[in-house]
Amino acid sequence: MASARATIYQVAQRCGVSTATVSRAMSGGAGMSVDTRRRVLATAAEMGWVPNGSAKALASNRTGILGVLFHDLDSGNDPLLDSPLYLDQVLRGAEQATTGVGDALLIAATRGRSGRDLAYSVAGKADGLVLFARSLNRADTQALASMVPIVTVGRAGSRWPHDDISVDNRGGMRNLVEHLLEQHGLRRLAFVSGPPRTPDSIARFAGFRDALIAAGLPAPDKPDADGGFTESGGEQAAESILTGDRQVQAIVCANDEMAIGVRAVLAARRLRTPADIAVTGFDDISASRHLSPSLTTVHQPMHEVGSRAISLLLQRLREPTKPRTSVVLATESVIRRSCGCRRPPARPPERSMSDGLRRTRSSRTPTEQ
Amino acid sequence: MASARATIYQVAQRCGVSTATVSRAMSGGAGMSVDTRRRVLATAAEMGWVPNGSAKALASNRTGILGVLFHDLDSGNDPLLDSPLYLDQVLRGAEQATTGVGDALLIAATRGRSGRDLAYSVAGKADGLVLFARSLNRADTQALASMVPIVTVGRAGSRWPHDDISVDNRGGMRNLVEHLLEQHGLRRLAFVSGPPRTPDSIARFAGFRDALIAAGLPAPDKPDADGGFTESGGEQAAESILTGDRQVQAIVCANDEMAIGVRAVLAARRLRTPADIAVTGFDDISASRHLSPSLTTVHQPMHEVGSRAISLLLQRLREPTKPRTSVVLATESVIRRSCGCRRPPARPPERSMSDGLRRTRSSRTPTEQ
DNA sequence: GCTCCTCACGTAACCGCTTACGTTAGTTAA
């Protein structure tokens, strides 16, 4: 049953036309009578014929497949590389954009695989690729880019010649810290960073400084502690900050997981959040709204990252020579309670993200350059 | 650069051999001298040649692509259908198994798409498909199955003729409830179910009854309330249970989200968990360990579901006529604090799932029939 | 020395579709 699939020849014969006509019927029916087309389509359906994808791809030089490459599908085991905490959101966005044009979505992990291997098993099967930021080094990226068009994610400032889609990490953090400064009048803020050399980590710290400087406050040269983007790293960071002689009013974390670790330490020391020390995160992972108090953080539009990445790819496929496009998406502050805000009165509607919170967009609106 | 890719002819010519030899070299090198093979491989690498996937697929009748179909990549908007809360875990398992044999992974959502559409855009591009439980109706499933081998997820008991991989929902719930009965001596348990007709919901309620019956307690015919697998549904269920005249000691929920809703209501009513009323969930979503008290629940081996689904598919591809295989994977009770257990002494190691908890496997070990 | 293998490789027929180009019949314009 799974074998013996019909071919275009059989459909053509059964319908008394040529294979060209059948092919035309399947692809829009340009240059043929509506009547013939109807007949062809009918017999095709009747015979349960579906064109062979490989043959189609070979002849038309289009596979109808778009690929997305992550460093790893796992959730952030290696924080030095991109941790697809948002895997589902990104994929959903990508999937929708992809099926929207009738294409299919291929996903793969790059961890430990060479560019050549990927070229063989992925690039050779797709019309284009979306590469998550640090999932691949330069040489391997080149290897893939020489085969198919690619768009990168999170390479906004770089000199890479590919289309790019990024999130405004810097503006997002600045926005959040401004909330702390302006709404809560906090002044002594500590910053817990992620791994030193990651772009996200750097950008978020920069946003932190932006806010302080804009408020006329002294801005530190470096983070108060490095939490490595992990929960336990956040714990250690908190210990080191609390042990120091500096009296802090808030601990600003470069991601939610570290904020969770920080909060655990505060709780263990009988320090109240936010009364004694406010805590904020970044990412808006699902656990954040379930903490008590719920975590004030920054939400990234990962669904949109996925869908726009695919859009960029499709554009590039359509216009191979058009100039590079770089899109930066705005983030949104998710104001919950760990910053000191009171619980809003109304109960939220069904399972929404807006569980009684206020939102502010980072000043940087979606931008194309 | 992305154009003008070399073909096997050019490689053959440059190397002074025939295309057949090049092809042989690329596929293991059987029946040729090691020396020639080395030469071919060298010039191929030198020319940066990677075989055209479509041509290869057409000629060999193998795409080297495996597909996974979900109802939707979104997280459970429609609880009547499968909600891939575990999307990332499943995909990771599937991806590893797939990459392990050099294949690539295709993913797609079935929501709102016809079997014919899917056959066209997905089945035609893959060697086989993994279908999540209720992602497709019978007719559409048939349409796909007539094109390529498929394995289903969560159809263990059914008469569907396909290989299947399922999780032991029933045993998992039974195991958890036994913990409540035996370790905590609880007797008056309320059950909050998911949507009435979903297999998971039914199986979990059955497990609940199993435990009661095994303990010689009266078992209800139907759940105390239907929470529809959603947080707000859980809230309503809790209200109705607490309003009733029955004095319950514990509220057993068919999933974690409802448990979260239940806990919110208990908290609002100043009822302590677990002191006044214990609460348990099912699924072990990431938020569960961050609740206070942390949620006792049941963990499903979704990573393994993904990897074994692919394994089954690969087996079937190798042996098209072998008898149907149905695998049922055991779940694991994740004992945290909402059931009444005290927080274990030692601090957990780095970001592990084993955040100070005890685990018990559901009695049903992985089974093949 | 001759036959018969075996090994290593070349030849070429596909795989199932797309599409440039050719063909035919029917229309239109002069």
Added chain:
DNA sequence: TTAACTAACGTAAGCGGTTACGTGAGGAGC
């Protein structure tokens, strides 16, 4: 009436691999 189009379809040459089969050289066995 006829040349010039045009619409609607057929012909067949690829697309870039795989692989059954053919072939020649070298070695083994007699």
